[in-house]
Amino acid sequence: MIGxxxxxxxxxxxxxxxxxxxxxxxxxxxxxFYGFLPLSKAAGEVAWSSSNEFLLVSLPLFIMxxxxxxxxxxxxxxxxxxxxxxxxxxxxxMHSNIAACALFAATSGSSVATAATVGTVAxxxxxxxxxxxxxxxxxxxxxxxxxxxxxxxxxxxxxxVLTNTSxxxxxxxxxxxxVVLTLLxxxxxxxxxxxxxxxxxxxxxxxxxxxxxxxxHLLPPLGIFxxxxxxxxAGIATPTExxxxxxMAGLLLAAWARRLxxxxxGQVLEGTMRTTAMVMLxxxxxxxxxxxxxxxxxxxxxxxxxxxxxxxxxxxxxxxxVFYLVLGCFMETLSMMITTIPIIAPVMFKLxxxxxxxxxxxxxxxxxxxxTPPVGLNLFVVQNLRRGGPMxxxxxxxxxxxxxxxxxxxLLALLPGLALWLPxxxx
Amino acid sequence: MDAILDRAIxxxxxxxxxxxxxxxxxxxxxxxxxxxxxxxxxxxxxxxGGADELSGYAFAIGAAWSFAFVVLVRGNVRVDALYVHLPAxxxxxxxxxxxxxxxxxxxxxAWYGWDVMAGSFSRGARSNSSLAVPLWMPQVLWWLGYAxxxxxxxxxxxxxxxxxxxxxxxxxSRWAGARSTEEDAQSEIESARxxxxxxEVQGAR
Numbered sequence: 001m002i003g004x005x006x007x008x009x010x011x012x013x014x015x016x017x018x019x020x021x022x023x024x025x026x027x028x029x030x031x032x033f034y035g036f037l038p039l040s041k042a043a044g045e046v047a048w049s050s051s052n053e054f055l056l057v058s059l060p061l062f063i064m065x066x067x068x069x070x071x072x073x074x075x076x077x078x079x080x081x082x083x084x085x086x087x088x089x090x091x092x093x094m095h096s097n098i099a100a101c102a103l104f105a106a107t108s109g110s111s112v113a114t115a116a117t118v119g120t121v122a123x124x125x126x127x128x129x130x131x132x133x134x135x136x137x138x139x140x141x142x143x144x145x146x147x148x149x150x151x152x153x154x155x156x157x158x159x160x161v162l163t164n165t166s167x168x169x170x171x172x173x174x175x176x177x178x179v180v181l182t183l184l185x186x187x188x189x190x191x192x193x194x195x196x197x198x199x200x201x202x203x204x205x206x207x208x209x210x211x212x213x214x215x216x217h218l219l220p221p222l223g224i225f226x227x228x229x230x231x232x233x234a235g236i237a238t239p240t241e242x243x244x245x246x247x248m249a250g251l252l253l254a255a256w257a258r259r260l261x262x263x264x265x266g267q268v269l270e271g272t273m274r275t276t277a278m279v280m281l282x283x284x285x286x287x288x289x290x291x292x293x294x295x296x297x298x299x300x301x302x303x304x305x306x307x308x309x310x311x312x313x314x315x316x317x318x319x320x321x322v323f324y325l326v327l328g329c330f331m332e333t334l335s336m337m338i339t340t341i342p343i344i345a346p347v348m349f350k351l352x353x354x355x356x357x358x359x360x361x362x363x364x365x366x367x368x369x370x371x372t373p374p375v376g377l378n379l380f381v382v383q384n385l386r387r388g389g390p391m392x393x394x395x396x397x398x399x400x401x402x403x404x405x406x407x408x409x410x411l412l413a414l415l416p417g418l419a420l421w422l423p424x425x426x427x
Numbered sequence: 428m429d430a431i432l433d434r435a436i437x438x439x440x441x442x443x444x445x446x447x448x449x450x451x452x453x454x455x456x457x458x459x460x461x462x463x464x465x466x467x468x469x470x471x472x473x474x475x476g477g478a479d480e481l482s483g484y485a486f487a488i489g490a491a492w493s494f495a496f497v498v499l500v501r502g503n504v505r506v507d508a509l510y511v512h513l514p515a516x517x518x519x520x521x522x523x524x525x526x527x528x529x530x531x532x533x534x535x536x537a538w539y540g541w542d543v544m545a546g547s548f549s550r551g552a553r554s555n556s557s558l559a560v561p562l563w564m565p566q567v568l569w570w571l572g573y574a575x576x577x578x579x580x581x582x583x584x585x586x587x588x589x590x591x592x593x594x595x596x597x598x599x600s601r602w603a604g605a606r607s608t609e610e611d612a613q614s615e616i617e618s619a620r621x622x623x624x625x626x627e628v629q630g631a632r
Contacts, residue, residue, distance in 0.1 A: 012528070013506050014506065014508075014509050015509070015510075015521055015524065015525075016505045016506060016507050016510035016518075016521050016525060016605050017505065017521075017524065017528045018503035018504060018525055018528070018529055019503070019504045019506065020503060020504070020529070020532070021503070021525065021529040021531070021532050022528070024528075024531070024536075025531055025532060028531065028532070028535060040535055040539070041539055041542075042539070043535045043536045043538075043540075044536060044539030044540035044541070044543040045539070045543055047540060048487065048540065048543050048566065048569065051486065051487040051490055051491070051569070052483035052484055052486060052487040052565075053483065054479045054480075054482070054483050057457070057479075057483055057485075057486045060454055060486060060489070060490070061454070061458055064451075064454070064455070064458070067618075070618060112615055113615070113619075116615045116616055116618075116619040117619050119616075119619070120616065120619040231465075236465065236469055240479070240482070241461055241462075241464075241479075244457075244458040244459075244461035244462045244465070244482070245465060247455070247462075248458070248459070248462045266448060267618070268451075269450075269451030269452060269454075270444065270447060270448055270451065270496075272451050272454070273447040273448070273451045273489060273490075273493035274447065274493065274496065274497060274500065276489070276490055276493060277447070277450075277493035277494050277497045278497050278502050278503060278504060280490040281490075281497070281503065282504065284536070285532060288532075330506065330508050331506055332504045332506065334504070335506075374508065375506075375508065375608055377608060377611060377612060377615075380608045380609055380611065380612030381612040383612070384609065384612045384616050385616055
């Protein structure tokens with residue numbers, strides 16, 4: 001039964017059947033071959049109950065917030081301010097790229113949106129100041145991945161829903177690793193540009209007045225961060241309520257910047273629903289498949305099988321990391337999470353890993369998946385932004401940052417407190 | 428025949444786009460109600476009650492109303508690692524199989540989703556909350572989304588099936604081809620560019 005299910009899933013997905021349809025059809029097939037009762041009858045009920053869950057409502061709201069912020073003009077101003085603060089370092093603008101990504105990540109729950117937004121603003125500068133283009137592109141692709149590690153995070157919400165983990169705890173747990181990873185990224189740039197000064201481009205100096213004047217442009221992103229993340233810890237709002245408040249704050253910000261119009265709102269709604277519906281169809285299908293799998297006892301068999309491999313705690317973690325690194329090369333990240341987490345996470349929890357800690361590990365692995373070829377969406381985003389030049393430049397430029405991510409995973413394994421200390425202070 | 432189908436799909440696209448926008452507007456309305464509820468609770472210590480429930484319905488309905496739109500913009504995630512290396516004829520057949528697989532799942536959900544709605548109606552089921560919403564009301568709107576999803580798939584399947592019979596693989600790909608990661612990235616960037624107004628700078632270079 002396990003063999004049939006896995007083979008079937010692999011075949012369906014390899015044949016480019018949409019991921020949602022693959023999961024749904026697999027559920028129907030398993031029911032036909034192994035179900036004692038016609039389980040498919042529950043499809044309607046499962047679809048209804050999974051799609052009006054209050055926690056999941058935060059998902060489209062964060063997508064909407066991202067769409068609004070993208071159109072609010074916040075990114076250019078923020079980038080300009082960060083350039084004034086960071087461009088004296090060896091590596092100049094590349095540090096601003098990473099910092100701008102980290103800061104934008106604090107308002108956005110999506111890595112792709114972060115890379116696209118910051119990249120659009122930053123890329124025209126690369127040639128003007130003579131940077132090593134490959135590394136410059138790498139900072140954007142890799143920096144963008146911070147979008148899902150630094151809260152808010154769409155992927156964390158999905159992990160929370162799939163594993164019954166608390167979103168507020170996950171958000172807090174992401175903050176320190178997010179900052180550490182940002183610093184690790186900057187160290188890569190610093191090391192590279194000290195070793196090869198030619199890569200660093202022309203440095204620009206800003207006066208103190210300019211630097212101070214720029215600070216005002218950092219306020220809007222911090223404000224959004226306070227609303228969508230701060231309100232949760234102030235005990236004012238649940239994650240979904242915080243996301244709603246964030247949407248309101250984003251609209252106010254867009255209105256303030258005179259970017260709010262009917263046309264803009266139409267684009268926001270269309271963009272939001274397109275992503276939402278795509279993700280929701282996968283979630284509904286995955287819920288249905290999980291329902292069928294547990295009803296026919298496949299879930300237990302599968303976890304038994306993985307446990308039966310006899311891996312120890314750390315061997316298992318190593319195996320999971322390798323598994324996600326390989327799978328991440330070929331699969332879109334949300335589908336990868338939704339299909340694998342319900343099986344893998346319970347095994348890891350049983351082995352004694354903390355659910356919140358493991359969540360952060362998964363998120364970092366997802367970040368790596370976003371910048372590993374051939375299917376790393378962030379690589380493509382950045383490649384397309386530059387219009388011309390070989391894709392290889394981006395892949396090579398992003399590679400050192402994959403190493404930073406592996407270092408981050410090692411740090412997390414050695415010092416679980418990096419993720420768990422902050423949540424423990426609050427809860 | 429193909430001209431008629433093309434026109435029908437064109438009309439369906441307009442409907443689907445507006446359905447998705449309405450779904451989004453519903454979600455935005457949900458967000459507004461939830462925000463008002465949070466603020467009222469904090470400042471005046473009164474709760475409207477039921478804001479979370481209503482936004483849950485808005486989400487379920489909004490997502491369901493957008494499924495058809497995703498089909499028409501070819502927005503469903505497909506793993507194309509193998510697909511991109513296949514000859515056009517084989518890829519076109521897979522495009523049709525992909526649509527049929529979506530239809531299989533969509534129609535099962537729509538079929539039994541009707542039972543969920545009809546069951547709520549005949550039992551007079553109400554939500555277990557202070558609002559006590561008759562459940563069939565949000566459910567019928569939600570079900571309409573799945574029905575529209577399945578019908579849209581039927582329409583696109585007819586068009587793609589016809590194109591396949593005529594060995595017009597370019598048309599198959601236009602209506603149902605997998606979007607490459609490249610295309611996904613491109614659309615992500617277009618929205619970023621449109622938003623930040625950087626397009627002129629890039630174009631001038």
